[in-house]
Amino acid sequence: MPHQKVPVFGTRLGFYLAAIGSAFGLGNLWRFPYVVTDNGGGAFVLLYLFFVFLLGMPFLIAELTLGKISRSSLSPALAKLAGNRYQVREMREVAVIPGWVSWCLRHLSWMSLLITVVVLAYYAVISGWVLHFFMQLLVALVDPASFQPENALRVLLKNGWLQVALTSVHLLVVAVIVAKDLELGLEKWVGYCMPAFVLLLLALAVQSVQLPSSPEALRFLFYPDFSKLTLASPGQALGHVFFTLSVGFGSMVTFGSYLREKAFIPMAGFRVCTLDSMISLWAGVMIFPLVIYGSAGFNGPQLLFQTVPRLVKELPNGNWFGVGFFLCLYLASLGASIGLFETVVANMREVRRIPRARGAALAALLCFVIAVGPALSSSVLSDVKIGKRGLLEFLDGALINWFLPISALLITQVVCWLLKKDLVMAEFVDPNSPGSEKIYRHWLFILRYLAGPIVAIALLLQFIALF
Numbered sequence: 483m484p485h486q487k488v489p490v491f492g493t494r495l496g497f498y499l500a501a502i503g504s505a506f507g508l509g510n511l512w513r514f515p516y517v518v519t520d521n522g523g524g525a526f527v528l529l530y531l532f533f534v535f536l537l538g539m540p541f542l543i544a545e546l547t548l549g550k551i552s553r554s555s556l557s558p559a560l561a562k563l564a565g566n567r568y569q570v571r572e573m574r575e576v577a578v579i580p581g582w583v584s585w586c587l588r589h590l591s592w593m594s595l596l597i598t599v600v601v602l603a604y605y606a607v608i609s610g611w612v613l614h615f616f617m618q619l620l621v622a623l624v625d626p627a628s629f630q631p632e633n634a635l636r637v638l639l640k641n642g643w644l645q646v647a648l649t650s651v652h653l654l655v656v657a658v659i660v661a662k663d664l665e666l667g668l669e670k671w672v673g674y675c676m677p678a679f680v681l682l683l684l685a686l687a688v689q690s691v692q693l694p695s696s697p698e699a700l701r702f703l704f705y706p707d708f709s710k711l712t713l714a715s716p717g718q719a720l721g722h723v724f725f726t727l728s729v730g731f732g733s734m735v736t737f738g739s740y741l742r743e744k745a746f747i748p749m750a751g752f753r754v755c756t757l758d759s760m761i762s763l764w765a766g767v768m769i770f771p772l773v774i775y776g777s778a779g780f781n782g783p784q785l786l787f788q789t790v791p792r793l794v795k796e797l798p799n800g801n802w803f804g805v806g807f808f809l810c811l812y813l814a815s816l817g818a819s820i821g822l823f824e825t826v827v828a829n830m831r832e833v834r835r836i837p838r839a840r841g842a843a844l845a846a847l848l849c850f851v852i853a854v855g856p857a858l859s860s861s862v863l864s865d866v867k868i869g870k871r872g873l874l875e876f877l878d879g880a881l882i883n884w885f886l887p888i889s890a891l892l893i894t895q896v897v898c899w900l901l902k903k904d905l906v907m908a909e910f911v912d913p914n915s916p917g918s919e920k921i922y923r924h925w926l927f928i929l930r931y932l933a934g935p936i937v938a939i940a941l942l943l944q945f946i947a948l949f
């Protein structure tokens with residue numbers, strides 16, 4: 483059997499670039515604004531922020547810890563814990579685990595991998611939309627009259643095969659990057675665009691805030707009117723928190739496994755969560771004045787593409803802003819896609835010993851096949867509705883609002899009940915800071931006694947809301 487190198491992030495910055503590059507993506511700019519709109523604004527934003535720090539951050543830390551301790555991705559880590567592999571004595575708290583736990587561990591890894599593959603598939607479709615707008619605006623630099631925001635969106639939505647083509651371009655780019663290995667593939671590509679993107683986002687938000695609709699928009703975004711929440715809101719907030727932080731997919735387990743020995747995980751978790759939610763809020767500040775300014779009918783997965791192109795159209799030199807924005811957005815979605823893809827390929831490599839390049843080709847093919855449905859959902863398959871939703875929206879809702887919270891919860895339960903306590907504690911306790919043990923105890927309490935009931939109640943309310 484060929485020797486397989488265990489990749490490790492060369493630098494601390496390398497890890498941050500990759501983790502933030504994975505967390506920061508379409509979730510912040512594309513999904514956050516439309517979920518906030520669906521759930522009535524400020525109160526939902528507050529709920530979202532509350533869950534980011536109450537559950538998102540502890541969950542993120544748990545996944546990184548599992549990866550770092552097991553030095554493997556989710557599937558092999560769970561296999562080791564289930565007792566199918568060596569190393570189990572060093573990692574596991576209890577000597578014998580009951581058969582049903584072992585069964586759950588085996589199936590959990592498949593569930594989270596399946597979520598990852600399907601999410602990656604429709605994520606690639608939306609990334610294709612970004613690519614379309616980027617190219618349209620690029621052409622508009624030469625021929626300004628060619629770009630009409632409504633038209634660009636209509637052409638895209640009506641032409642499902644164009645979406646299929648753009649999706650395959652995106653998947654190909656991601657597969658090639660990942661096939662070329664972690665150091666080359668990840669560290670270099672992910673995250674370098676971030677500072678530029680944050681600046682652009684700020685610049686666009688400043689423009690947007692000058693619109694006459696901005697007081698109303700900011701009120702919508704930040705004033706919590708709890709009567710606007712629905713029974714489904716807590717579940718949707720939780721699902722979105724896990725999606726935007728890349729938790730529940732096993733991605734952060736893979737990244738954790740690449741962490742260097744010295745890395746201090748709680749701080750990494752805190753930084754990733756803070757930065758990620760700040761970016762989402764900025765995206766909201768940029769988009770909502772436009773939503774209200776453009777008045778009726780802006781919602782759903784198209785929201786971002788209905789608003790931002792209008793803003794750039796109205797700005798002086800707007801097409802340049804537009805090209806910059808969609809280029810950065812594309813790079814952000816590329817970073818996130820690489821994170822998702824890397825998770826699938828790493829699991830294949832570690833469990834089935836499938837070489838990186840072949841794994842990448844297989845994963846790309848699988849995602850492509852799955853992506854055809856959502857890519858055609860606004861054209862050829864526009865009559866296919868599941869509970870009033872098109873295929874793309876249905877997949878997004880079902881996976882993120884239902885399956886992801888369950889998968890995220892189960893992964894953390896493995897960490898807080900099964901992993902050996904002293905191994906986990908060693909990741910938290912810093913001998914130089916006396917308070918660090920307290921962080922560990924709070925974290926453990928949240929995972930063991932709060933997380934389960936909160937997720938269960940949120941899902942139950944969401945279930946009741948279905949009827």
Ligand code: PHE
Binds near residue numbers: 506818819821
């Ligand atoms: N967090 C990413 C986003 O907000 C999506 C993602 C999930 C990326 C899981 C990688 C892994 O867009």
